[in-house]
Every structure is written in structure tokens, then in C-alpha cells.
């Protein structure tokens with residue numbers, strides 16, 4: 337049996353903030369592995385700036401080329417859209433009954449967690465590893481017995497910031513691995 341942390345996200349694009357969290361969860365906690373689950377469409381986000389899921393997957397894979405114990409997961413690609421996490425959890429548990437799954441999320445997502453489909457069932461059946469994120473109002477759910485607040489380093493960087501900077505022609509070196517930035521440039525992503 338393995339303990340797998342599921343790090344769900346749009347990864348539009350993946351950035352250093354995501355990667356530091358994934359590393360911390362994979363190597364500094366009791367988890368055996370972290371799977372980065374690329375969500376085709378977050379039910380609570382508009383699709384305007386969302387680029388195609390295959391390009392987002394490619395960027396995650398480029399970022400993870402040299403890493404052990406952190407993998408990409410495309411399970412939501414073939415599931416109904418938008419991507420409801422409870423449905424994915426049930427599907428993964430059926431497919432991998434030998435694993436114990438944990439949900440990894442930033443505090444920003446915990447603050448809106450009560451808007452998620454069947455969030456009470458998620459809290460009943462899964463443990464949530466929640467890491468602090470700068471500038472987020474603390475959620476009362478922090479006290480829930482299924483919620484574990486981790487001691488993860490914090491970095492105030494977001495995909496929104498990166499997309500905006502690229503659109504404005506600014507330099508974003510180090511915000512994401514070089515290979516990811518080269519892919520963005522080659523494909524002309526986030527330019528308009």
C-alpha cells in the first residue's frame with residue numbers, strides 16, 4: 337500500500353510555487369508519492385485564459401523530467417467536464433484500491449471548499465494536507481479533524497502573475513523551470 341498525495345490544479349502554467357509544494361509533500365512528509373492531477377476545467381474558474389489541457393500537461397511533464405516520486409496524472413482528461421474532485425477521487429480509488437489517497441491543497445482552496453461538490457463527503461473520506469498561502473483569510477475548516485496544516489515554505493507567486501507578465505513582454509525567468517518557459521515561448525502561449 338502506498339500513500340499518495342493528489343495535487344489537483346489547472347497548472348496554467350505550472351510554476352515554482354507548485355513545484356516547491358510538490359517536493360515538500362513528496363519528500364518531507366509521510367507521503368510516498370505526489371501525483372499532479374491536471375484538471376481540464378476547474379468548476380469555479382472561468383475558461384477565458386485557460387489554454388488547452390495537452391499543453392498544460394506537456395509543461396507539467398517538462399517540469400518533472402528529473403524528479404523522483406512526483407508524477408503527472410491525466411485521469412480527469414477522459415472524465416466529464418468541469419472537473420469535480422469528488423468524482424475523480426472515487427474513480428481513482430476504484431482504479432487503485434491498494435493506495436491511500438490524500439488531497440493536497442492551498443489555503444485559498446480551503447477558503448472556498450464549502451462551494452465544492454459534496455465537500456462533506458470529501459472531508460469524511462479523505463485527509464486534506466493544506467499548506468498556508470500568503471494573503472489568504474484563514475478558513476474555519478482549519479479546525480476540522482480531517483484537515484492537516486503543513487509547515488510548507490510559502491512563496492507569493494501565481495499562474496495569473498506569470499500569464500500577465502508574459503502578455504506584457506516581461507522577463508519571467510525562475511518563476512517556472514527553463515524548459516517550461518522555452519515551451520511557452522516556442523508555442524507563443526499567453527501572448528494575447
Ligand SMILES: Nc1ncnc2c1ncn2[C@@H]1O[C@H](COP(=O)(O)OP(=O)(O)OP(=O)(O)O)[C@@H](O)[C@H]1O
Nearest residue numbers: 344345346347348353441442445491493494495496
Ligand atoms: N505560490 C503558491 N504557493 C502555494 N500554493 C500554490 C501556489 N500557487 C498555486 N498554488 C496551489 O496550487 C494548486 C493549483 O493552483 P493553480 O494551478 O490554480 O495555480 P495558481 O497559481 O493559483 O493559478 P491562478 O493564478 O491561475 O489561479 C492550488 O491548490 C493552489 O492553491
Ligand SMILES: O=C(O)c1ccc[n+]([C@@H]2O[C@H](COP(=O)([O-])O)[C@@H](O)[C@H]2O)c1
Nearest residue numbers: 344345346375378380419420421452453
Ligand atoms: O469539485 C469541485 O466542486 C471543485 C471546485 C473547485 C475546484 N476544484 C478543483 O480544485 C483544483 C484546484 O484548482 P485550481 O484551478 O485552483 O488549480 C482543480 O483540480 C479543480 O478542479 C474542484
